[in-house]
Amino acid sequence: MTNLRIPGPTPCPDFVLKEMSRQMINHRGPEFAQILNDVTGNLKKIFRTKNDVITLTASGTGGLEAAVVNMLSPGDKVLVISIGVFGDRFASIARTYGAEVIPLNFEWGKAADVKEIRKVLDNNPAVKAVLVTHNETSTGVTNDLEAISKVVKEFDKLLLIDAVSSMSSINLPVDDWNCDVVVSGSQKGWMVPPGLTMLSVSEKAWQANTQAKMPRFYFDIAKAKSNLEKGQTPWTPAISVVFAMDKALKIMIEEGLENIFARHIRIANMTRQGVKALGLSLFADEKYASNTVTSVSAPEALDVKKLLKLLREEHDIVLGGGQLHLSGKIFRIGHLGFVSEEDIKEVLNKLRIVLPQAGFEVTK
């Protein structure tokens, strides 16, 4: 079997894939209502929130768009903290719908500096919301969201979070950390195929929603909420992915959230140590290195494209490359969701064989 080690879509366990092959049911009938209610209840447990959690049929990017268009009006000032591709994407979405974006960009590979955030908020009292990526998939960096939230909430701003590749894998207690909208995606730590995005929505966020004038129809979360009260969705949902999510959530709750986090920490440490033992260095500031994806700097001599091709074609291992200007400069190992020590051991063993073939002599 392919060892799919990109930071999403992630491999799914057999019990999840089996759910994917269930026959269709009426999405406006009692059976689906029961499943959607179970899913919503269990999502709240993983998000650790009493807030509403809305499930939409779309990728994580659709969820980010939903967060923006349901909370803001054209002309609203927003601070967008970016440490990579997905932070920039969040800013692009906000700009597309007419927000006035104050960008606060940090060097790729580093985490956001909370002092800088405070400074910008101090200088821009009109800021309505702060948009931030929890775990930046493109660089393998996890921001200190707890600290960021503290500052944002000192200034009493709305806090919108891209947690697409962190929620369910990395500690993020939504209510304890005062997060207003938190977005995730089914194909990440949830062990489920792509097709669903899930958002938690705080009371403060619902208040903002009543004032938000950006246009929205498919992604209208107020409509989704009123439908959810009947156990339905406004439009036909990706029923199969809801079946799969229902099953995956039950298994996750059985494993226990703390155990899941511990497993991710353990495997991430193992990945980082293993990569360094090959003589490679981490691209991410190790203090903030992500527990769901490890980015590795490519030494001058290493042909990343060749490395990924050899791993894929000769060893059935799929790693991620770098995105945009990081293409050829880094490669990435995904270790979120359905992942075990064995999976990473295989990656490290095969890297030891393939790295020299792609130009880099393993030195240790």
Next chain:
Amino acid sequence: MTNLRIPGPTPCPDFVLKEMSRQMINHRGPEFAQILNDVTGNLKKIFRTKNDVITLTASGTGGLEAAVVNMLSPGDKVLVISIGVFGDRFASIARTYGAEVIPLNFEWGKAADVKEIRKVLDNNPAVKAVLVTHNETSTGVTNDLEAISKVVKEFDKLLLIDAVSSMSSINLPVDDWNCDVVVSGSQKGWMVPPGLTMLSVSEKAWQANTQAKMPRFYFDIAKAKSNLEKGQTPWTPAISVVFAMDKALKIMIEEGLENIFARHIRIANMTRQGVKALGLSLFADEKYASNTVTSVSAPEALDVKKLLKLLREEHDIVLGGGQLHLSGKIFRIGHLGFVSEEDIKEVLNKLRIVLPQAGFEVTK
């Protein structure tokens, strides 16, 4: 097995469900590129078009939104022809994004009158686009799209079509009928679970796209087109549903489009005759009655809610009720996609048993 006879989601054949349970692959790798290219090529055959066909991860409503926001600018005048819930929805989407909608509504159960369309276009030279539902799922009526298109094209307007519940089941040759944007959804006649919407986009539509100023990000079809050239999608697609669509398309092409249409006509006729033989009448004007869904008027004495409940709970048959003000007034039998004479025979046989239990004496 449940006889799921709502107008979508429709039952899926086993060979399609099997594809749904395939393990995840890299959505930016060569294997997915091959599948997406195959899917796109085969979609063009079913749409009968040389135009681009774009596949997005969303329900059909998302596809309708994509048609609107990619073609129009706020303030654009559009004629929206509505004969039911989905025509009204198309108008709501256009209004939400700032179009000036000229509504042309016809009595529910009837088809659009082409003479009226001509009149409105004559009186409103500033109209930029005409939005119309091909097959109105809520009432079971199929508009005469060929005739509508002729008029719209006499006036050289952009023609945007909701073919969510017709494309692949009812004759709709996109190029022969000069259709600019045609939207369908995977959970209808395609025999595939919900999660994908597919749009054909004409050359004229791409020209309109370059001028269209409505905001769009997730549903940006120009971005989708440039990604498609690399065998990719801008955001993570619902991979499993793409697998299923790939398989279903191959089987559909094997069956042959003309044979599929003939099967739908045959089964629809059988449904209509069978319903009338029970002493019931059709809600839809029979001249325009849909070949994918039959709407049946509920006689005064009939308790529709009870009828649907009895069918569901005692006979494992799921029919659709009426939507909005048609709730309790009609019920609907879906017969699109994976449907055989046997499925409908069972519905008719069980209706004969259950109708009297729900208050209506079968008279014939």
